[in-house]
Amino acid sequence: MAMARDAAPLLDHTRCCVVGGGPAGMVLGLLLARAGVAVTVLEKHADFLRDFRGDTVHPSTLQILDEIGLGEDFARLPQRRVEQLSAVIGGRAQPIADFRGLRPYGHVALVPQWDLLNLLAGAARRYPTFELRLRHAATALVRDGGRIAGVDIATPEGPRRLSADLVVACDGRHSTLRAAAGLVPREFGAPMDVLWFRLPRRAGDPPDAFGIVERGRMMVLLDRGDAWQAAYLVAKGGDAALRARPLQVLRADVAALAPFLADRTAAIADWDAVKTLSVQVNRLARWHLPGLLLIGDAAHAMSPIGGVGINLAIQDAVAAANALAAPLAAGGPIDEALLAAVQRRREWPVRLVQRVQIAAQQRLIARVLQAEGPAPRLPAALRWLLGFRAVRRIPARLVGYGVRPEHVRSPATEPPG
Ligand SMILES: Cc1cc2nc3c(=O)[nH]c(=O)nc-3n(C[C@H](O)[C@H](O)[C@H](O)COP(=O)(O)OP(=O)(O)OC[C@H]3O[C@@H](n4cnc5c(N)ncnc54)[C@H](O)[C@@H]3O)c2cc1C
Structure with missing residues (x-):
């Protein structure tokens, strides 16, 4: 292999180097x-x-965990199960999606990501060919010549x-390897950023997960057992301006959006307790x-x-393993055509979901976040339709199982012992 003279000491050689131990990297x-x-x-x-x-x-991931044999271990992790999604739009409660009755899973599980990753790491460590650094x-x-080596x-x-026969970059949205490869993603833009924080949850609070939509403001609350995980939306770039103001401004806004939280907004102790997701x-x-x-x-x-x-991300990993595990196990070079096939398989569902997300961002969220816009409300016909549970199962199925759900087809060996 042609390497620069000042190359770092060689650590080792592996058949496949996966960079990034997030959901995609750990499942792969x-x-x-x-x-x-x-x-x-x-x-x-x-x-x-x-x-x-x-x-x-989501249910699609719960199914994959079953297929890998981790369904029961996952079910034992501390978690909340969300069966319905609803919204309070302009002061009016509106059920939106209903997962109950979907098969095989009729709920979304809320689990700290580190619990899921530790579960995957524990399962992977049983195999002698797995190494996590x-x-x-x-x-x-x-x-090495025209190839990544x-x-x-x-x-x-x-x-x-x-050195590796194949490198898979699973290093997230700020990917170092993507930049190193000279690949630049096309940006579609987003009208909002999300501020995440927690508030205590008390007996008598509403159940499950729901959004609150008012003119100029929007917040989603996720039931995490003893706490609400709140996602508070601000117009893109509005985070810095908000953080320059007293924390009381955010607390008051949260209390106005969700009056049942007014007695505990002091739990947002300081701005460090508020994490920004730049969408x-x-x-x-x-x-x-x-x-x-x-x-x-x-x-x-x-x-x-x-x-x-x-x-x-997990669906991508399953599709990659389905396409690559057998050729990798067989030895020999990994043809780029195999990698292109993974993209062909996954790009279509990703494109479709992004298209729906972009439409929702532009038609719903951008309008709501305009303080001068009209008061948000759902069209009467849609409200009537959403009165039927069968109709509410349609968004639940689309969100929960997605389009072209992947199933594990890669070969399985028994772990020793
Ligand atoms: C604040 C926040 C809230 C979110 N909420 C949700 C949600 O509720 N539901 C949802 O489905 N998605 C949510 N997402 C998005 C979700 O977390 C990601 O889509 C998902 O984790 C992507 O998985 P991934 O494995 O591709 O990348 P990541 O999860 O980003 O994992 C990348 C991993 O690579 C590691 N890494 C990065 N660079 C290197 C490097 N150079 N060398 C070695 N390791 C490296 C990182 O430490 C990380 O562990 C949220 C994201 C954020 C930031």
Whole structure:
């Protein structure tokens, strides 16, 4: 392999190097190891503990966990189950989606992302060909002629190089490897950013998850057991202006939107307790180069609408494993045509979901966030239709199972012992 003279010490060689231990990277790492492939997952953090990440595990992902044999272990994780979504629009309660009766799963599970990632890591570690290296940040791609042949890594012991027959970038929306590959996603824009914070939840509070929509303001509340996880929307770029004002402004707004929370807004102790998600919607035109595949947020950042980010990242990982596990296990070169097939399979569902999200952002959220706009309300015909549970199951099915749901078809070996 042609490497620069000043190359970092070689760490090792692996068949597949997965960069990023998020939902996409951990599911792919597990599925490849399960198929007997030597796989190394690099994660730049020391653990999976990160607050306010995607915590919504949809029925499509619950099905995948069943297919991997982790359904029962997942069900034992502390979680809340959301069966219905509703909204309070202009002061009027409106049921929107109803997951009850959908098969095989009639709910969305709310689980801290680190619990899901630890579960996946634990399952993957049972396979001798799996390796997870924490505090290993990929810094650059290694090229061999026209092919990607590994990554340079910052490790606690200094710079290292890992050579690999295939590198899969699962390093999220700010992907280092995407930039290193010279791939630039097309940005579709978003009219809002989201501020995340928690408030205590008390007996007698409303159940499940619901949105509150008023002229100029919008907030979504997710039932996390003893707490509400609140997503408060601000117009794009409005975060800095809001943070420059006293915290009381946010507290008062939250109390006005959800009067039942007025007695506990002091629980938002300071601005550090409020985490901003800068909403991005983007997509790469090309998800691969010879020796390199990008999936999950690295290939397509999703709007938070529908909470589909984790679930689509996991679907990408399943599709990648379905296409690549057997050829990787067989040895021999990995043809770029195989990587292109993964993009072809996943791009269509991603495009469709993004199109719906962009339409909702433009037609609904941008209008609501205009303080001078008309008071938000649903058309009477839609309100009437949503009065039927069968109709409310349609958005639930679309959000919960999506389009072209993936199923695990990669080969499975038994873990030793
Ligand atoms: C505040 C917030 C709230 C969200 N809420 C939701 C939600 O409710 N529901 C939902 O479905 N989605 C939500 N999302 C989006 C969701 O988290 C992502 O879509 C999903 O996690 C994407 O998975 P991924 O594996 O592609 O990337 P990520 O989850 O971003 O994982 C990337 C991983 O790569 C690691 N990494 C990055 N660079 C390197 C490097 N150079 N070397 C090694 N490791 C690296 C990171 O530390 C990270 O662990 C939210 C996102 C944020 C930021």
